[in-house]
Structures are given as structure tokens and as C-alpha cells.
Amino acid sequence: MKNLFVKRTLCIMLSVLMAACAFTLTACGEQSIKAQKENDSPAGTILQETEDSLTIVDQAGREVTVGKDIESIALCYRVVIRFLLSLDQGDKITGIGKTEDFLEELQPSLKECADVGKGVADIEALAELKPDLFFHKASDVETLEAVEEIGIPAVGIEIETPEDMLTALDLMGKVCGAEEKADALRKYYNDRLGSIAEMTSVIDNKKSAVIMGSSIGKVADGTMLQGEMIERAGGINCAEELEATELWPSAGAEQIFAWNPEYIFITNSESASYTVDDILKDPAWSEIEAVKNRHVYVMPAEKDSWEFPGIVSVLGIEYMIRVMYPQLLSDDEFEADVDELYELSYGRTFDRSELGY
16 A cells, blocks of 8 residues: 555656646747747848848847748838838838828829738738738837738838938848848938038037927927937927837926927827917917927928938938028028938929928
8 A cells, every 4th residue: 555655656746747847848948939039139130141031130139031032011010111112112012001192102002002900910911911021110029920920021120210210221121132222321311410410510509499299298308219300400309308108208288388498390290189370379388489489380391201210300300400590501402402312212303392391
């Protein structure tokens, strides 16, 4: 009886040990798989290249293998469309979410693209479309991995700062086989920022400003591209040090009154719930310097936002310079810069009425 008890005890202990080992091996295996998909190398680093494929680090730090013969691209992160069009990849876009009239004018085929989700990816629609490549925001790793699980290479993109935008251009140029155009765009962007820095270096009395978002009181802080645009234009972003945990944090009207900015810029986003007149005609805002001097402006261009992440943001910076320091940049010089950017990006120019600036 005693021997039987000992045998049973040993069997139970052995079973528990085997189960624990199995769990450990499974966990290690999962960690190993995860490690294979993550990499500490800089985004855009090519890890492996064959005749038919490319393994590269995306801006989410993931290793992604894409084919070299990309014929169809899908996305539901709208900002990526401008990058693809400027890289001459518009005819490859087969699936999108939301688009704009201006983008459809540049690339009429966008009107015929499949709907793969507006902001949030429609996995079923993507599985049916089967694009060769999917671009999405790098912060949404869950979606990127869900798309890869259905056999579609998914590349994470981050474009909230100038540095991120340059990396995104490099990354997208490599995976789309458009490195030469990506390099030209990167060089242009860096050259323009250099010229702008030289232009604004003579400013002694910097103007204070804020750029407000979709509702009154929301502002671009120091971590956002729009906030950096003010600084690069030779201004002082009143919201530079605002502590925020989200894009377009709410500073509130009272805080803006306390800052008393000399200039107020307003996003031209379609989601904006107020106008310049709403600010200028509101008695509560009447004592702010920007309102007193009627220095309240909607960011151009009406058809193509110059505050949108992308190389077009250099035009937004130059517009701010034209407003705050008109002596530094003539209207003719500004128009020439607008034409140069659109010719490089899209192979054509637009007059002022077409763009709305």
C-alpha cells in the first residue's frame, strides 16, 4: 500500500513538472516569435535582401518582409496617401479609407479604391482585397499584426515630427522601390528647413503665437509638428511647455488669455467647430493681443492643408513667416516656393485659387 502511494505521488509530481515545462516552452516560444518581429535597429534598416524580397525595420520597431514587386497598396491611415502620391505610387493604391477632393484630383483612381476602413482597418475587406502591402500608423501595433496574420505585409508609419517624416519617406521609398524620389524629397525638405533657419536667424523680437485645433482651447504643444512649425517660423509657441498626454491637448480659453499670444493660427481641419469670426467677435477674447490687432488666421491651403504631416508643412512654416515677419519673405518668393514644391511632389503646379491660399 505504501509503495502504491509513493508511486501515485511520484506520477502526480511528474505530471505537474511536465505541464510546467510545456508552459515554459510555450511561453519561451511566444517570446521568441515576438522577438523575431521586433528589432532595435533604426527604422528603415534593411536586415535582409533577396532577389524577390526585402526585410526591413518599420517605425514600430517591427521586422517586416515585403515583396519587391509591389503592385497594390492599401491603407486606412489617410496621411500616408500624400506620401505615396509624392513618391509616384498613386496608381498602386487599391484600398483606402477616407480621402479628399484634392487628392482625387491628383490621383483620380482613388475614387475607385476599395474601402478598407476609415481609421480602423476592416480586416475582412483587406482579406478580400489581398493587397501586396498595407501601411498603417506605427502606434497601432495590434492592427499591424492582425493584418500580417492574414498574410499581408504591414508596415508601421510615424510622421508626427520632421525627423519622423524623413524616416517615413526613407522607409516608404525602400519598400515601394522609389528610393530615388524619396531621396529627392528628403533633400528638398532639409534644404528648405535650412533656408528657413537662415531666414529667421535675423529675428530679434520674436512673436508669440498658438495654433488651435478642432475646438477652441485645444492647442499644439511642443511635441507636435504644428507647434514646431511656429518655432521654425521664428515665433514662440506659447504652448511649448504644456504638459499633455494626447494630441491637441486642451489648454482652455483661460490659459490662452493668460498667455496673451500676439498671433493665433487655426487648423483648417474639416473637423474645426469654429471660425476666425467666432474668435474676433467674441467679447471674451477682445483683450488678447492677437484679437486686438486682428492677427487671427486659418492655416492654408484650403484644398491641401499645409499643416498636415508631410513635406508640404514647409509651406505652412513659410506662411507663418509671411504673416508674422512679412519683411523676410515676399509674396512672389512665397509663390515661387509653392510652385517648386508641387512641381517636385506631384509633377504640376496650381494657382492660388486652385489651392486656396
